[in-house]
Amino acid sequence: MQIPGIKIRQLGTLNITAGILFVIVFIFLFCIGLSPLHKRNELANLTKADSIFMSAYNNLYDDPLLAPLSRQLAYKKALLHMAENDSINLIVNLSDSNIHLTINGVIIHTTRLQSFDIDPLLLNLPNNIYHKIFSHPLYIVEEYATIVKEPIVVRQAPKNPEEAAINAYQPDTLIQNPAFLRMQLDYDIHLVFEQDVNSGWNDQKTQVAFRMKYRISHFFERLKAFFSLKKQNYYPTIRIKMPVNDLREIYRALPTHARVVIYYS
Amino acid sequence: MRSTLKTVFIVFITILLLAGFLPILQKIIWAFNPAGTTDSSQPEQLLAAKQQLEFDLAKLDKKLAAKIPRSYYLVINTASNEFSLYKGTELIHQDKCSTGSYVLLKNDDQQEWMFKTPKGEFRIQSKTTSPVWKKPDWAFIEEGLPVPSANHSSRFEYGVLGDYALSLGHGYLIHGTLYQRFLGLPVTHGCIRLNDDNLELIYNSLSIGSKVFIY
Numbered sequence: 337m338q339i340p341g342i343k344i345r346q347l348g349t350l351n352i353t354a355g356i357l358f359v360i361v362f363i364f365l366f367c368i369g370l371s372p373l374h375k376r377n378e379l380a381n382l383t384k385a386d387s388i389f390m391s392a393y394n395n396l397y398d399d400p401l402l403a404p405l406s407r408q409l410a411y412k413k414a415l416l417h418m419a420e421n422d423s424i425n426l427i428v429n430l431s432d433s434n435i436h437l438t439i440n441g442v443i444i445h446t447t448r449l450q451s452f453d454i455d456p457l458l459l460n461l462p463n464n465i466y467h468k469i470f471s472h473p474l475y476i477v478e479e480y481a482t483i484v485k486e487p488i489v490v491r492q493a494p495k496n497p498e499e500a501a502i503n504a505y506q507p508d509t510l511i512q513n514p515a516f517l518r519m520q521l522d523y524d525i526h527l528v529f530e531q532d533v534n535s536g537w538n539d540q541k542t543q544v545a546f547r548m549k550y551r552i553s554h555f556f557e558r559l560k561a562f563f564s565l566k567k568q569n570y571y572p573t574i575r576i577k578m579p580v581n582d583l584r585e586i587y588r589a590l591p592t593h594a595r596v597v598i599y600y601s
Numbered sequence: 602m603r604s605t606l607k608t609v610f611i612v613f614i615t616i617l618l619l620a621g622f623l624p625i626l627q628k629i630i631w632a633f634n635p636a637g638t639t640d641s642s643q644p645e646q647l648l649a650a651k652q653q654l655e656f657d658l659a660k661l662d663k664k665l666a667a668k669i670p671r672s673y674y675l676v677i678n679t680a681s682n683e684f685s686l687y688k689g690t691e692l693i694h695q696d697k698c699s700t701g702s703y704v705l706l707k708n709d710d711q712q713e714w715m716f717k718t719p720k721g722e723f724r725i726q727s728k729t730t731s732p733v734w735k736k737p738d739w740a741f742i743e744e745g746l747p748v749p750s751a752n753h754s755s756r757f758e759y760g761v762l763g764d765y766a767l768s769l770g771h772g773y774l775i776h777g778t779l780y781q782r783f784l785g786l787p788v789t790h791g792c793i794r795l796n797d798d799n800l801e802l803i804y805n806s807l808s809i810g811s812k813v814f815i816y
Contacts, residue, residue: 396646422721444816486703490707491707
């Protein structure tokens, strides 16, 4: 038999705990909600702090009439910077819905994008910040993919011709796993490439695992920042869907820490 | 017990609602903080700036166009095992080829050979007709045979590389093949194999110094 007073006290404690939990979650979500604004302020401060850039930047480019042309200029400048580099690099032209691989300014591969989605932060960037970020190629800081860069097959040398004949290498197409790729670029910009068709169970399972891996690690990063009273970081993301074979070709062609030029207007 | 469950349920639903509210909150934020654009400039200033921009763009376009070779060049896709022959920006011919197998051969002496086609920009170093293949050590080790001396007669094979070979340097060649059924597959030791007709076309189109882009 329970004493009524104790029950009421237990319920009261529970309600207070629930209330505190509610407030904490609310503040946590509110901080996350504001994180894009923090990011934009951070980028704005970075732009203003670059006095050489600011003195070269023409404020008239902010005019809606000139903004698209000026963004084209930023794109071409970035391409020219990248053309000085003799390794394979990536061009993401969202205005034309094309992705290119390039070496020394020569386009060696082109893929038509099926669909893409640009982060609202990037879409709402003031023109001077756009110029600061995108008039130079961005480096790939980190990347994660569901396919291997080099599909290496290890073979032990045979002892004699008989063993060589038995274990003769049977040529086959490369192992074709579902392809999903996430690149983290300078300024914390994320480029996510996903295959456009997920036909089988394995494709869907890989897609879920690929997305969850990032979301879980990002969630813990947010929790850590929240409890250590730090600013929530925000990663502006561009999501791209493209044919799986092209995605594999692009990923395998790019060296580690390759450079990327992004253009959208 | 029932009231505890009720409280937990309410908290859970509230958290879900708040989490669902997050994208809406972010949309509201962007609605109130659009990209700042100004349109208060004088029309003459704008026109002058526009003309300057167009001039700068034309200059950059010229510089970028100068990067593209005007003569023939070859682009090789090692993932799909295809090649494309270009002249300037015009695609002349495209077909199957064979590139490196990505086999890593190891022997008991801790030696290793990686059979992959290198990526990047190359130039044709030399061109030969009726090339003779001087088999390297790995060709014997791969077949389980003892490695002969450097200039032993068993090292020289005639007719296996087709009628022509174009060298990319470091022992990598563009050559023909006896195994035409493997074209389009990654089967080589790093060289690029073509069928007879394509090899002839490439041999006649590319000259020494022509660019070859491999990716």
